[in-house]
Amino acid sequence: MARPELTIKQVEKLIPQASNIQYLDCCGQKVVFTGIIEGRKYALKFMSPNPSQAVDPSNELLDDVTARAQREVETMQQCSTPHLVRMGPIGLQTAEVAEKPIIFFSEEFIEGKNLQQHLRDSGSLSIEELIRLAFQISEAINSIWQFSKIHRDIKPGNIMRSDEGDVFVLLDMGLVFDLQDASLSISPVGTPLYFSPEQIDFSNRRTVMNFRSDLFSLGIVLYEMATGKHPFVTPVSTTTWEVIGNILNMTFEPPISLRADLPVKLNEIILRLLAKRPALRYRSIALFHLALREVEAERGGA
């Protein structure tokens, strides 16, 4: 599906209250600009709805793109943790540009780098940062789960490391899945390299996805940020399908074997997050935080 093609002038016309508009990035179905509104910088996200893929035949505007945008905006409005990107002053709106429909909204702009860029430019995180990352992103997962939703796309590229105060922020709720809303797709969506086993085997009638699926993806991120290596990408398995096979079946190398200064308990935590069965991970974020606090206590922290 095509993403919208917009000029800065067209954005200025769509959002007249925004100034200093600049092109930022494009990813998936979105084009993102930045702009200043009431003295603060925001991300301005634009998408093209696709009425031919309406998920609700009674409402032809509610196509997959619009449904996801609605879900993203709704989730940002519901959740209040500082570790989940917040809604900006422009709510979800529709408009026409060059006779083509367009939808857009604004969200908090975070100065910093995403973890993918950080890994490329600066390498792995320190132990303190890993612990903080685990605390903060699991808080974001918990905040979404309070509304029976799961993120489904936790990966380094969707986590910002803020320049101010080392705060980690989870971005992009476009794939958030609402367990209480049957209208959204349950087929595997997201980034396959960060899928949980149950996200791949979504046909299993018993092992339904819940926040423990997001914990698995967080486990991959922590492994990667600790060692610089993806646990399921090996020299002999580099294609997506091979990695998916590894997620389902492979016993990976413990992160401590690649990062000698990793505390034993933090190593155990990452291994538990990456358990193939949800029942072997953490059944609540509170229990996960308890384990993290033990790591901190051993290191003489808080």
Add this chain to the structure above:
Amino acid sequence: MTILAQCGYARKQKIEHGLDEGVIGGVIMSPLDERRSRLEQAIIQWRGYNPRPIVLFDPQFYAATLNSPRDGHLSEYDYYNNNNGLGRTQFSGTRIHRYIKECLDYQHNTFGNNLAYLIAPTILFDGFRDFWSQVALNMAVESADYHATELKNPQPLLLSVVISETAFQSMDAMEEFLDALTELDVEGFYLIVRRNANSLQHAMEAASFGHFLYFCYVLTEINKFKVLVGYSDWQSFLIEAVGVAYTACGWYQNLRQFSTARFQPAAGGRRPRKRYSSAPLLSCPLVTPELEDIYRARLLTLVFSGSTHDSILANGPSSGSTNWSDEISCLVHWFSLNGISQRIAGQTNVGTRIQEAERVLKNAQILYRQLNGNGVNFDPQTGPDHIAEWLSAVQEFRGLARL
């Protein structure tokens, strides 16, 4: 780690004496076996004990799906009497809600905080993927929801799971079931394994028992649920080693291992022969001839559990057997289970607890060999085959838990 009395017919003063002697920490009441008024009175009365015992009420709702069960005094309880004789079509969402409501309301409104936990009603199932297992899960979900939203300041909830031992043969299905069970936000679980009639009184098959230990381990050590395993008998210490907080055992064979024969008319027959509960042997040798043979081999002290009641048999089991009452036999059984339980509880983590449990098993194996070497032979029901079976089960468990 606490041993509870699994109540049944002929409770008499066993619980009070067990509490006085400190060999049990509480009791699971059985509405099947005694008049409602007597049961309710007992539960209120025990609140005065110091230390306060852990008192639970097993609703035994699972009898409602059995074919023409002998349901004894269960018919005095509305949550059972309104709903017995249930078939596959009688578990719609609305009906399940009613069963849950009636059962939990009864416990909550009648006993309040005299019960340590409320126990959710459930049904029995034979396989982790069969129709009834899904009904059991639906009942668990509804119970958790009803408890969280409809009861005012309730005691914490244990969800019941009553499973046939054969279900534990399928590891895949068991893990799927665990994925579903661990999603539930409750205090814990009350587990009962239904033994097959033809394997009753023997150890569970090693692989299945190893899987059951792993099932308990995932609930307790990994997911931090409080777990009570009913009808656990000599297996209690192994179950406790993997993290289970409470185990339970009663006085008759049908209160030590669970089977649906408990809900069938009594077949009659003679009184069971007197037995002695030997912690070192992890079994109950017959007072005569087995214990008598050990006495004649001058090895009696090696099989004694160390209870003060041992003195009754110390000068010759045959001559002492007339004073070996059902109640004393039961108290010594609890004493023996409790002694091993405390030994396991003294260890700091699941790894060392399992090591200690293996030591207990190997010591028993050595003792059986020593007794055999001195001409003492045992009935197969006494042992020692169960020891080898349990050692294999522990190995199976170690592999699964990577310990």
